[in-house]
Amino acid sequence: MTVHAPHITVAVDRSRYADDALAWATGQAERRHVALRILHAWVPMTAGTHDARLTTAQHILARAQTRAYDLAPDLDVTTLAPADLTGSALSTESRHTRLLVLGSRGRGGFRGLLLGSTSLTAAATADCPVVVVRRRSTQDERQRSADVVVGVDAGEPADALLDFAFEEAATRPGARLQLVYAQSMGASAWTGGRTPAPDDVTADLDQVLGAATAAWSAKYPEVEVIRQPVHAAPAGVLVDVSARVALTVVGRKLTGSLLGLRLGPVAHAVLLHAHGPVAVVPF
Incomplete structure (x- = not known):
């Protein structure tokens, strides 16, 4: 929270x-x-x-x-x-x-x-x-929107992360919340599973993201939510979008010791390469 x-x-x-x-x-x-x-x-x-x-x-x-x-x-x-x-x-x-x-x-x-x-x-x-x-450069500032983008793990949506992202969007006039869950199409192949059809993956992810954010949309009805299930590496998607939004939000687990600093590879990559402000939210 x-x-x-x-x-x-x-x-x-x-x-x-x-x-x-x-x-x-x-x-x-x-x-x-x-x-x-x-x-x-x-x-x-x-x-x-x-x-x-x-x-x-x-x-x-x-x-x-x-x-x-x-x-x-x-x-x-x-x-x-x-x-x-x-x-x-x-x-x-x-x-x-x-x-x-x-x-x-x-x-x-x-x-x-x-x-x-x-x-x-x-x-x-x-x-x-x-x-x-x-x-950012002056040109970057002119090109960016007021939107907030947040990277979400659809398998483990975090309340603290969503709460922060929705509240951020609510404080910015005209801002939308872009909710991104990125997954590589070949991810299941690494575990021996079949590679699903793109349309099937999109439908599944959209349903998961909708369920994960329903309560927050009710709490912040003024925030327009854009769900963006995409088939690409999560870090690359967020870094690319960061050039066009006001704030990029990523999460960090309070447990574990990834990269020696409890910072996952996606958050670490976004911090290193994003084109604008990045918020890291512990959960």
Whole structure:
């Protein structure tokens, strides 16, 4: 079920990636009518650097708070400067916020790497949903719709994932929810089964998706749902669609240890290659 904490948290540093995350989080808090908390973690390496590092952290937070007010003058904005490693601070904060927003790469990232280790780790381990914001070009912004797309496992539809996706679409004027379940036509052959006819698979998947979302459609009747059973690799479909929508949503199981970080291969691939913001929802 969606976390209903009183605020959204965005982590900032002095990078342009953090600026993108701040702008996205500010708009999100305004749409959801909740407060915004801006976080910057810092670590005093030696006793002599304590005051200087704290001053730098306060300066970063003050700049970010001013920018948030410029974007949304009536928003309730607070700041937090924990003296802690960034990963540890984000982990702690994820237990107290409804949503954690991060840039795709911080100042410590490698040139050309689309997703920094801090963002990847937070997306894979946080207790709350995490949104990783990736900058788009002006042309990308003009081409995208307000829609939200969510990748769903029809064999194991997750309430938390659907709740988040439907609520996201409901907060965005004119947004539809594109519900994607992608399956390779040859998947059953790997287990010794026959390869089904495309029309049979489409009909079966559409029926499963309709049943999985009936309760959420009743809860959010204003959200138009587009069910898209497709016959392709799930990650590739979601990455392709991410270029044309406002937000791509994927799930992450709270149990298990896929890729060492409880992050499945589809979510991992979407985080690495998506063309816009990605939300990772634990369930």
